Amino acid sequence: MKTTKILGLLLVIVVLGASGLALAADTVTQTVTIQVDPVNDISVSGDPAPLIVTAGGAPATDSSTSYDLTTNGVALKITGEIDTDVPADTTLTVDLTAPTGATSLGPTLLSTTPADLVTGIGTVAETALGITYEFSALVTAGAVGTETRTVTFTITN
């Protein structure tokens, strides 16, 4: 019995001795962090041509500009607003072409309150999406001189 134990012990020593170096592994860890920030970038190709109308006449439209869009979020939308309301009895609308997978709300009145123009925007990177402005004036608008408005497009949740 005693001899068997000695044999067993020797066997363990042999096995451990042979694998002794393999047991000497040492591990260290490093952390790599990738921080992906929200990307909500929109740009326009330029300013539209002047929109000139006659009171009570046909509206003026411009489709000469476009916008580029990159987003990496989900369920985003584009709103539009102008810095100062247009004169009484005149209207200014804008219609944005929706990127893939999103929905355009069509011609939408612009005011100093942000209005939804495109909804349901996901992860996209598209260029040359159409912008169409339309300006009209009722007869009651009377004579309005040349005025300028700044239109602001915003990507938001």
Place this chain on the structure above:
Amino acid sequence: MHSQQHLPRSHPCRAWRIELSGAKKRDSRANSRRIILLCALFFFLYRPAPTGAATLTSSGGWVAEIGSSDLLFGAGSDLKDGYSSPVAATTLEVSGCADQSEEWEIRIRFGDQIWDNHFSLAAKLTSKGTGEGVITGGDTFQVITASDTIFLTGQGDRSGITVQYQLTGVSIQILPKNYSTTVEFTITP
């Protein structure tokens, strides 16, 4: 009351004891041979662990921030695919080797992850550091996986071994979030 049992003493019993004694002698010889064999095996196979087995220490890490400034051409374009860390994002040190001939290898693998499957992370050696030992391997970016793969091999103590990381697979399809992974370096003799 005490009862006593008396075993019968007779010649056959003594004869049996003599036979047993003979068997013990044979077993004892066999066991001695086994012990000698195991001892011989031990001395042939045993490679004593160096008194100072190689140990590995590390410092550093990498935080990559990806955002609008990484768009290829501004709005309408995608994010850059690849990003590189500083050249010395991680510094490794091998110490405790018995002498400069003690061989070791460093394996690399991913540990815990909050990751996106589009990402691919690679590492390469940017400085072999200093020390009496030598280093080979790690000269080109090696993609890190969940399995241990040999990253470097070397001998002896080395300090100031620097590692650079490269991330690829980034696109606008990756949702905004903090992703992270641990990179495990394991040194084995």
